[in-house]
Amino acid sequence: MKAEAVISCKNISKKYRHFELNIDSIDFPKGFATALIGENGAGKTTLLEMIAGIKQVHKGEITYFGNYTEKDRENDPYVKEHIGYTGTDKHYFLPHWTLKQTKEIQSVLFDNFDGEKYDQILEDLAVTSSSRSGKDKKVSSLSDGNRIKLMLAGVLARDTKLLLMDEPASPLDPLMRERLCSMLREYLASSEDNDRSVIFSTHNISDMENVTDYAIIIENGTVVEQGFVEDLKEKYVFVRGEKKDEEAAKHILYDMTSNTYGYEGLCLSENIDKLARMDVETSIPTLSQLAVGIMRAYTKLKSYR
């Protein structure tokens, strides 16, 4: 699969005292949803904030919508108008603002902000109700889940081409996660030119699998694997085997966990023939099995038995 890039990152690096982000190259595909997956502290938020322009100082280049630079992002309204960002920061909106004020402020900030659509989404998502309007509710009184819904309504009420979302699923309940996935698929489908894209970070891999087209796995500040999910599912095979073969299989598998009865793990498809003499069961990995296996191969966590 080849696709044009909505965002291109080249040789991005940034040093902190205890952490370093080093991204050689990522082309986020245009018209698709990309998931950033990785352990806590891997660098997902840092990368999203760089793209959003919240963290501005770093080495390397970020290109927007094919031909806009980071300078353009600050000066040319096109880039800002067409990117919607939702963060995990509790104070994305100031806590003492009322819901009505969040609407007024966004309509001042963004030319393409549709206030009616904003109200409608908030009502659909039960943040406000039509009978008891609740527009005077303060941001500080909202639950974490409702705060995400408020940000979601804000970005969906604008005519954007790219959504950047940091952990949108985490504070949501199962029903609302499902709704989030539907809203994102709807967003991708709602442009005739297929030029709407989503980039989100998540720990809730299985909840988000059916809205993940491209996956980027980041560990310790570097990209350790990336690709279209269907391609990754061909690159790796999930293997389960018998205890007696564990030692031999250990040298062939990409990642392995074992228990008293047997082992399981990821194997690169190109190496699967080497397991031919062993009694194994193979299956196409889920995105969750893929991500966990790859993360485990790079983690600093000590393995446990």
Next chain:
Amino acid sequence: MKISQNSGVPIYQQIADYFRGEVLEGRIGQGEYLPSIRGLAKELKISVITTIKAYEQLESEGLVTAVQGKGYYVNAQDTEMLKEQHIRKVEDALLDAIKFAKIAKMSDSELISTLKTLQKLDN
């Protein structure tokens, strides 16, 4: 279309199988377009890339052709070739039957009479 997340058959395969059936049985005619990729993904609650993989499979089988920016339309179906494909499916299924008959130690005549009985039931 029934999509099962855990049937063991990959989702893209289930979608390709469904549309192959629709095309081969003439419910989607020559020159008609398959549903838009992102629209279908939205309807079926699956990722865009899975839908693309399904359509690419149908394209590689020669059933549909991709047009940049417009989607996938159904090709003229060669009836001889279709018949050929179906005969191949029958042969595959019969080979499976023969394999299992051997395991179950069925005699040739038992196997043939089972086939005849099943045909009667089907008619």
